[in-house]
Amino acid sequence: MSEERRQSTSPPLSAPRAGGELSANLTSIRDTFSSRHHSLDFAYSHAQYLRNRVLAVGLIFVLLSPLWALVDVVMLPRELLGTTLAGRAFLMAGLVGTLLLAKFSREKIGRIRLSASLLLVLPAAFYAMVLMLLPPGEAERLAGYAFIPFLLVAALSIFPLTIVESLAAGIVMLWLLVYAQTVDGSWFTPAGLEGLWLLTSLLVVSLTANHFQLSLLMRVYRQATHDPLTGLFNRGALKLHLDKLQAWRREEHSGGQLPDCAVLMMDIDHFKRINDSHGHSVGDTVLTEFARVLASQTRAEDCVARYGGEEFVILLVNADIHRAHDVAERIRQAVEQHHFPDHNHQRVPVTTSVGVARIGDDETAEEALERADAALYGAKDAGRNRVMGDASLPPSALR
Numbered sequence: 001m002s003e004e005r006r007q008s009t010s011p012p013l014s015a016p017r018a019g020g021e022l023s024a025n026l027t028s029i030r031d032t033f034s035s036r037h038h039s040l041d042f043a044y045s046h047a048q049y050l051r052n053r054v055l056a057v058g059l060i061f062v063l064l065s066p067l068w069a070l071v072d073v074v075m076l077p078r079e080l081l082g083t084t085l086a087g088r089a090f091l092m093a094g095l096v097g098t099l100l101l102a103k104f105s106r107e108k109i110g111r112i113r114l115s116a117s118l119l120l121v122l123p124a125a126f127y128a129m130v131l132m133l134l135p136p137g138e139a140e141r142l143a144g145y146a147f148i149p150f151l152l153v154a155a156l157s158i159f160p161l162t163i164v165e166s167l168a169a170g171i172v173m174l175w176l177l178v179y180a181q182t183v184d185g186s187w188f189t190p191a192g193l194e195g196l197w198l199l200t201s202l203l204v205v206s207l208t209a210n211h212f213q214l215s216l217l218m219r220v221y222r223q224a225t226h227d228p229l230t231g232l233f234n235r236g237a238l239k240l241h242l243d244k245l246q247a248w249r250r251e252e253h254s255g256g257q258l259p260d261c262a263v264l265m266m267d268i269d270h271f272k273r274i275n276d277s278h279g280h281s282v283g284d285t286v287l288t289e290f291a292r293v294l295a296s297q298t299r300a301e302d303c304v305a306r307y308g309g310e311e312f313v314i315l316l317v318n319a320d321i322h323r324a325h326d327v328a329e330r331i332r333q334a335v336e337q338h339h340f341p342d343h344n345h346q347r348v349p350v351t352t353s354v355g356v357a358r359i360g361d362d363e364t365a366e367e368a369l370e371r372a373d374a375a376l377y378g379a380k381d382a383g384r385n386r387v388m389g390d391a392s393l394p395p396s397a398l399r
């Protein structure tokens, strides 16, 4: 989540800068190079996409492997046939295990990545094993094996892997090809060098496909989950966040005390007047500046979202109701003091009203939001530019 927040809080509305497109592309290369900078939210979406590919490609491998055993029966000497058939049985069992691992790892990012690695490593290991057991001079009897490293490198382009992940897999496949060539005697012959050149070229194509596939996935993810004006999470992403948070609280702390979480719902006071007196473009600037203030007053693990229009929601993780009130008050003051510029860089006075609610252990995310909304309207009714708590809490619950 932290990186997404960093992205969300980067100047979203500044005028196009020279070199902006270049820096956007460099960010994209950084994000497709390794998953180190991926937000947790994107990592979940990415893992789901990867999982679907693992299930599809795994199924193809599971079907192809026994079919190819028929070619072994025709081509291989009797003394090698038993071993390769046993190897194929292990391969099949491994592939079925990999499919099951992916199928039952819906939310587990690490396990999904492991299943993708297994899908590539298992056929490679099988080929290496056959090569090791092959009696000298029998290499030419292996039909349909030499293409395994090529098939696996081509398959890399089907998965939205990072460049580092694909490169690691590609190096293993190059090693496998070199090993196969030392076994069949083609190492450093024109035919062998041609094979190496072909595999390297295929790897470069797959890496390029990985880069474009992953950056497209990121762009689509960002468009689907972020508000284009402020760069904050949108309402749909907030809802997913809240649902995940409730699931996480129950899963991680079943039986024990759940960690405190709270929601703040805030609305810019008399925003219509700002639009009416300064125009919509100043209204838009106020919204983006307001989003910046919210981001600057919260931690990376909190989720800041534009709920709609001039309404915003902050989801505070590991924050009791007192801390939630402190954060809300800090935001209210920061907004009041912030310089919101009009067309002439003159200050537009802006204030906000905030409703605060604790997220109950057994309630749905919508219920907590409804209580925060009711508190917000209490703050509006009481005169605006103030923080109001959840009416269901006694005043003594707050300092």
Ligand SMILES: Nc1nc2c(ncn2[C@@H]2O[C@H](COP(=O)(O)OP(=O)(O)OP(=O)(O)O)[C@@H](O)[C@H]2O)c(=O)[nH]1
Pocket (backbone or CB within 6 Å): 229, 267, 268, 269, 270, 271, 272, 273, 275, 279, 280, 281, 282, 283, 284, 287, 308, 309, 310, 380, 384
């Ligand atoms: N500039 C701009 N205005 C927006 C955007 N989304 C909603 N608005 C405007 O926000 C205003 C919201 O007005 P109201 O719901 O009446 O609320 P308000 O004027 O803030 O009054 P209170 O909430 O009662 O303090 C409307 O005029 C909308 O047109 C946007 O993306 N940009």
